[in-house]
Amino acid sequence: MEFQIGTEPMAGSEAAIFVPADEAREHLVVIGNGMAGCRAVEELLARDAGRYRVTIFGAEPHVNYNRIMLSPVLAGEKTFDEIIINDRAWYADNRIDLIVADPVMAIDRSAKTVTSQSGRTVAYDKLLIATGSDPFIIPVPGKDLPGVISFRDMKDVDAMLDAANRGGDAVVIGGGLLGLEAAHGLTLRGMKVTVLHIMPTLMERQLDEAAGWLLKSALEARGQTILTGADTAEICGDGKVEGVRLKDGTLIPASLVVMAVGIRPCVALARAAGLEIGRGIKVDDHMVTSDPDVLAVGECVEHDGNVYGLVAPLWDMCRSLADGLTDRHTGYKGSVTSTKLKVAGLDVFSAGDFSGGEGCEDIVLRDASRGVYKRVVVKEDRVIGAVLYGDTADGGWYFDLLKRGEDVADIRDLLIFGQAFASGGGALDPKSAVAALSDDAEICGCNGVSKGQVVACINAGACSLDAVRAGCKASASCGSCTGLVENILALTLGEDVQSGPKTMCKCTSFGHDDVRREIVAQGMTSIPEVMQKLHWSTPDGCSSCRPALNYYLLCALPGAYVDDQQSRFVNERMHANIQKDGTYSVVPRMWGGLTNPRELRAIADVVEKFNAPMVKVTGGQRLDIFGIKKEDLPAVWADLNAAGMVSGHAYGKSLRTVKTCVGSEWCRFGTQDSTGLGVKAERLTWGSWMPHKFKIAVSGCPRNCAEATIKDFGIVCVDSGYELHVGGNGGIHVRVTDLLCKVATEQEALDYCAAFTQLYREEARYLERTAPWIERVGVDYVKARIVEDDAGREALRARFLFSQQFMQDDPWAERAAGQHAELHQHIAQVRPLETV
Numbered sequence: 001m002e003f004q005i006g007t008e009p010m011a012g013s014e015a016a017i018f019v020p021a022d023e024a025r026e027h028l029v030v031i032g033n034g035m036a037g038c039r040a041v042e043e044l045l046a047r048d049a050g051r052y053r054v055t056i057f058g059a060e061p062h063v064n065y066n067r068i069m070l071s072p073v074l075a076g077e078k079t080f081d082e083i084i085i086n087d088r089a090w091y092a093d094n095r096i097d098l099i100v101a102d103p104v105m106a107i108d109r110s111a112k113t114v115t116s117q118s119g120r121t122v123a124y125d126k127l128l129i130a131t132g133s134d135p136f137i138i139p140v141p142g143k144d145l146p147g148v149i150s151f152r153d154m155k156d157v158d159a160m161l162d163a164a165n166r167g168g169d170a171v172v173i174g175g176g177l178l179g180l181e182a183a184h185g186l187t188l189r190g191m192k193v194t195v196l197h198i199m200p201t202l203m204e205r206q207l208d209e210a211a212g213w214l215l216k217s218a219l220e221a222r223g224q225t226i227l228t229g230a231d232t233a234e235i236c237g238d239g240k241v242e243g244v245r246l247k248d249g250t251l252i253p254a255s256l257v258v259m260a261v262g263i264r265p266c267v268a269l270a271r272a273a274g275l276e277i278g279r280g281i282k283v284d285d286h287m288v289t290s291d292p293d294v295l296a297v298g299e300c301v302e303h304d305g306n307v308y309g310l311v312a313p314l315w316d317m318c319r320s321l322a323d324g325l326t327d328r329h330t331g332y333k334g335s336v337t338s339t340k341l342k343v344a345g346l347d348v349f350s351a352g353d354f355s356g357g358e359g360c361e362d363i364v365l366r367d368a369s370r371g372v373y374k375r376v377v378v379k380e381d382r383v384i385g386a387v388l389y390g391d392t393a394d395g396g397w398y399f400d401l402l403k404r405g406e407d408v409a410d411i412r413d414l415l416i417f418g419q420a421f422a423s424g425g426g427a428l429d430p431k432s433a434v435a436a437l438s439d440d441a442e443i444c445g446c447n448g449v450s451k452g453q454v455v456a457c458i459n460a461g462a463c464s465l466d467a468v469r470a471g472c473k474a475s476a477s478c479g480s481c482t483g484l485v486e487n488i489l490a491l492t493l494g495e496d497v498q499s500g501p502k503t504m505c506k507c508t509s510f511g512h513d514d515v516r517r518e519i520v521a522q523g524m525t526s527i528p529e530v531m532q533k534l535h536w537s538t539p540d541g542c543s544s545c546r547p548a549l550n551y552y553l554l555c556a557l558p559g560a561y562v563d564d565q566q567s568r569f570v571n572e573r574m575h576a577n578i579q580k581d582g583t584y585s586v587v588p589r590m591w592g593g594l595t596n597p598r599e600l601r602a603i604a605d606v607v608e609k610f611n612a613p614m615v616k617v618t619g620g621q622r623l624d625i626f627g628i629k630k631e632d633l634p635a636v637w638a639d640l641n642a643a644g645m646v647s648g649h650a651y652g653k654s655l656r657t658v659k660t661c662v663g664s665e666w667c668r669f670g671t672q673d674s675t676g677l678g679v680k681a682e683r684l685t686w687g688s689w690m691p692h693k694f695k696i697a698v699s700g701c702p703r704n705c706a707e708a709t710i711k712d713f714g715i716v717c718v719d720s721g722y723e724l725h726v727g728g729n730g731g732i733h734v735r736v737t738d739l740l741c742k743v744a745t746e747q748e749a750l751d752y753c754a755a756f757t758q759l760y761r762e763e764a765r766y767l768e769r770t771a772p773w774i775e776r777v778g779v780d781y782v783k784a785r786i787v788e789d790d791a792g793r794e795a796l797r798a799r800f801l802f803s804q805q806f807m808q809d810d811p812w813a814e815r816a817a818g819q820h821a822e823l824h825q826h827i828a829q830v831r832p833l834e835t836v
Contacts, residue, residue: 025053028325029114029124031104031269033058035067036298036314037130038086043322045094051326054096055122057114059103060153063087067153068311068446071178074157074185077517107273109291126293126325129270129281133263133299133309138173142235148257151182160258164189165791168255171195171244173232175202179260180215183224186256188520194252195219196230196244198261206350210366211373211389218346218371222523265300265307278302285331286324287317297321303332310337315448338399338445346522347388349395352402353377354385363416370532376416381409393535394418396484400441434487443488444474444481454485458492465489483509505544507536512765516552525557527564548766551653554689555761558803565820571651573823575811576633579626584633586625587650588640589686592660592678592698593621602643606636619730620657620695622648631824637812646810649686653767655694658682659707663700663717672717674700677746681715684750685757687808688800691764691773694757695729709737712760712770713753718742722749726756726782727774735771738779741787755786755793758800 028044030037033056041054058064062080069083091098102116107127115121135150137143149159163170164186172183175197183193201212202219216226231247235257243253265280276282276290280302287295287303297317299309308314313335320332338351354377356362365374370390376398377385382405386398397419401408408415411422419436439452449472457472468485469476475485486509503511510518515534524530527549531541541549550567571577576584588603603623607615614626628636637647650656658681661667663674678698685696697708698715707730708714714725714737721744725737740756743749759782764773774782786793815824 025051026125027123028052028054028126028128029122030054030056030128030130031107031114032056032128032130032132032298033060033062033064033098033100034130034132034298035064035085035311036132036318037128038064039315040128040130040297040318040321041094041096042086043318044325047322047326047328049094052126054094055124056091056096056098057102057104057116057122058098058100060155061101062154063091063098063100065154070151070154070157071181071185073154074160074182075188075521076185077521080154104269107269107294109273109294112293124293126295128321129289129294129296129300130298131266131269131300134266135259136262136264137259138232138261140232140234142237142241143259145235145237145241145257146239147237147241147255148235148259151178151258151260152263160186160256161189163256164191166255167191169194169253170256170258171252171254172258172260173244174258174260174262175199175226175228176205176260176262177203179258180219182258182260183219184222184521186258187222187224191256192225193223194225194227194254196232196246196252197226197228198231200228202226202228203348206387207348207389208354208375208387210364210375211348211350211387214371214373214389215346215348263299263309265302267300270296270300278305280307285320285333286329287321287332288324295321295325304334306334308335308337310445312442312445312448313337336403338395338402338442347390347392349388349392349398350386351395351399352383352385354387360384363412365416374416378408378412378415381407381412383408383415396437396441396443400437403440404438434484435491443484444476446481447473447476449474451488454488455492458489463489463493504548505542507531507541507545508534510534512548515549516556516763519552519556525553525561527553527567551689551691551766555803559806572653574630574633575637575647575651575815576628577651581627582630583626584628584630585650586628586633586636586640587618587622587648588645589648589682590622590645591682592658592675594675594679595623598643599645602640602645606639609639610636618650618657621659622650622657624650634815634818634821634824638816641810641813641816646686647812652689653692654687654689655682655685655696657695658685659695659697659711661698661700661705663698667700669703670700670717671719672700672722672746674698674706674715674717677715677717677722677749678706680746680750681753684754684804687810688757688761688804689807690757690761691766692769694760694770696753710734711737713756715749715753721745724749724752724756727770727779729769729771733771735775738774738782740779740783751797752786752793754800755796756782758796758803759785761800761803762796 030041037056063084064086066083066085069078072078073080073083102118102120104114104116106115113121113123135152149156167190170186170191170193172179172193172195175195179195183195187193201207201209202215203212207215220226233245233247235241236243236245241254241257243251244257245251267277267281270281271277275294281289281296281300283289283296283301283303287297289296298314316335317332320330323330354375356377359379361378363376363378372390375387376383383398383401388395414422437451439450441451443449443451443454453472454468454474457468462468462471465486468474475482503509504515518534519530522533524533527546530549546567547569550564553561554563565573574584576586578584607625610628610632612625612627616624618624658678660675660678664670664672665675681696681698695711696713697706697711699706699708700717702716702718704716708716709725710728710730714728716723716725721742723742724740726740728737729735743752760770760773
């Protein structure tokens with residue numbers, strides 16, 4: 001496999017024509033390294049891997065990636081690496097020559113060659129054009145100003161991210177899917193966003209007026225300004241974008257304008273080659289153009305008068321194309337399309353014709369409290385269209401009824417309530433619902449995978465969700481069909497299904513990472529809202545998920561979310577550690593392990609006053625007072641507060657202690673002031689809630705007396721600065737830290753500590769210590785986020801400091817002042833009645 005970036009060959013020489021060394025096979029040249037072109041090659045390889053030599057030209061400097069997932073990259077929910085479909089190893093394993101950043105500029109059909117921008121000329125036996133579509137730029141004054149971009153590829157995403165980093169106002173022209181996703185991502189990145197849509201209804205091709213209104217209201221509630229019926233007159237600015245003026249005279253300030261008003265098939269190359277062009281490159285049922293040796297597939301083609309911009313028809317085309325190239329000739333007959341989307345975290349679905357008209361009957365359900373709208377259009381007892389908003393679980397069933405033209409007269413009265421009710425009850429087993437779907441029922445809209453294809457993939461050996469994703473790509477993109485795929489696995493394999501990533505608990509099918517992502521993406525602000533929107537199967541959750549949800553909301557919404565005390569474990573509710581006899585232990589904070597006579601006297605007085613049976617020095621250099629009764633806790637805290645002591649959080653999923661040695665102030669081996677740095681680190685990080693307990697240590701020299709290399713964050717002082725270590729712990733499974741990096745100053749050490757802590761807070765799963773978290777994500781990932789990304793590190797540090805504004809209130813002082821006094825009331829004693 002040859003992976004090349006476009007270079008200049010020797011013009012006019014025989015060497016300028018690239019002919020692969022293996023001449024025993026026909027040579028297939030693919031113009032376009034995108035989703036359609038590579039999917040066509042995948043289908044071809046699946047049928048006859050040795051039939052063709054393959055060369056792929058790509059205009060972008062990347063391997064094939066999932067354009068559908070550009071929106072999550074913009075929103076910060078995914079990285080580019082996470083949306084790659086075919087990595088370089090795939091090209092190598094299949095002996096595909098990939099030439100990137102070198103678009104084909106000319107096709108010579110008589111010579112059967114293509115010539116790229118760099119001057120490279122390559123001969124072909126069969127040519128596949130998969131050039132996709134071009135964004136439509138509305139022809140208004142100012143459209144060419146710097147700051148006006150489209151939303152089609154990673155270059156556009158990078159431009160938007162750069163603009164978002166500078167801040168300011170953004171205008172998105174176009175209220176279709178791409179425009180709304182761009183607006184959502186820019187809003188999450190901190191920009192003030194206005195969406196301009198010329199039609200009265202958002203996403204009018206997918207949604208009717210009612211669903212469009214619901215979507216508009218939901219987006220406005222998230223801080224976006226949505227202007228429908230807005231006709232752009234010009235884009236204003238002197239040398240750069242400064243605003244957008246509407247035809248009614250309204251001027252909207254903007255430093256960034258995103259054009260997302262539509263796409264057009266990219267046909268310029270094919271037209272110049274003399275191929276027959278209509279709205280797109282005209283093809284027959286086998287994806288063959290007017291030249292029998294030239295094929296085309298994807299958004300650039302026109303088949304039977306239709307052009308398609310959704311992925312499902314593209315995958316159908318690719319299958320038909322591969323059949324034709326391997327002498328099977330099944331033929332593409334067009335596609336009935338449905339659209340199941342998550343727009344800015346909001347579920348929408350549409351299929352068929354929902355315009356209504358003579359002979360049509362509308363069946364509508366509205367549930368205002370849940371934000372649900374359903375509309376099914378029936379004609380002559382057949383479903384011809386459907387629009388769903390807020391609850392799209394039955395979208396696949398409606399689409400299956402539509403495609404099969406099934407008579408629904410017998411279930412007419414129950415049709416709108418979904419498959420479960422229409423099948424005879426309100427609690428249909430989800431597996432039974434999936435079992436009832438036909439083999440050609442669409443399961444994964446993103447990748448055009450039917451139920452039959454999923455079953456075939458499982459029967460071929462895919463025994464887990466990940467294996468199905470790798471084999472047929474079902475559930476490999478947005479993940480909204482994961483539940484369906486899991487049910488098909490269970491139906492097909494029974495108990496032989498191999499488990500995948502664990503869900504949070506039995507109340508939900510979502511994992512921790514999914515829940516954290518959706519909380520941010522959908523702007524959720526309360527535990528009931530999370531449970532409602534993510535379809536919790538229990539009314540109030542359980543002891544596993546409620547504490548996790550409480551933490552995730554607390555982390556995502558510092559200062560805005562109100563801590564739900566009832567969702568905390570007893571130790572965190574009581575701010576002390578319960579012991580086996582029902583009493584509590586109290587550990588006051590001692591900054592960096594330092595104390596003084598006043599604090600020691602206060603501790604001694606508390607021990608005597610409340611008859612504490614034991615005081616013990618902890619491994620974290622603190623004093624632990626045992627045997628305190630629940631009703632005495634507020635008084636104990638009040639006495640300790642009076643001496644200037646605050647909670648040590650020894651009971652919490654939070655910073656516990658910062659352990660230090662005496663360092664250069666007293667020790668003859670000490671290289672730095674480890675004690676002073678430890679005090680600063682503890683004052684920086686105390687009070688912060690974490691996924692699990694968190695411990696820090698600072699050792700004054702490599703002798704490591706503070707045991708910094710088995711702590712969550714450890715600092716080892718050396719002559720030239722500070723070594724920073726992460727991900728260690730003691731306990732049953734001891735883990736030594738990984739070296740993160742070395743820094744020169746105390747302030748750098750503190751800054752890296754804050755950034756690392758925040759990364760752990762934002763990305764680890766609840767009850768996951770730093771050690772297993774780092775083992776899961778890899779220390780190289782942590783280094784990439786903390787050490788190698790200066791801007792990213794500073795952003796993490798800033799978010800941590802912002803959060804700490806709301807975290808560093810002493811809970812002991814609040815309880816001593818009478819807050820939540822009911823938690824500390826004496827439990828009544830029940831005695832038998834005296835005998836009279």
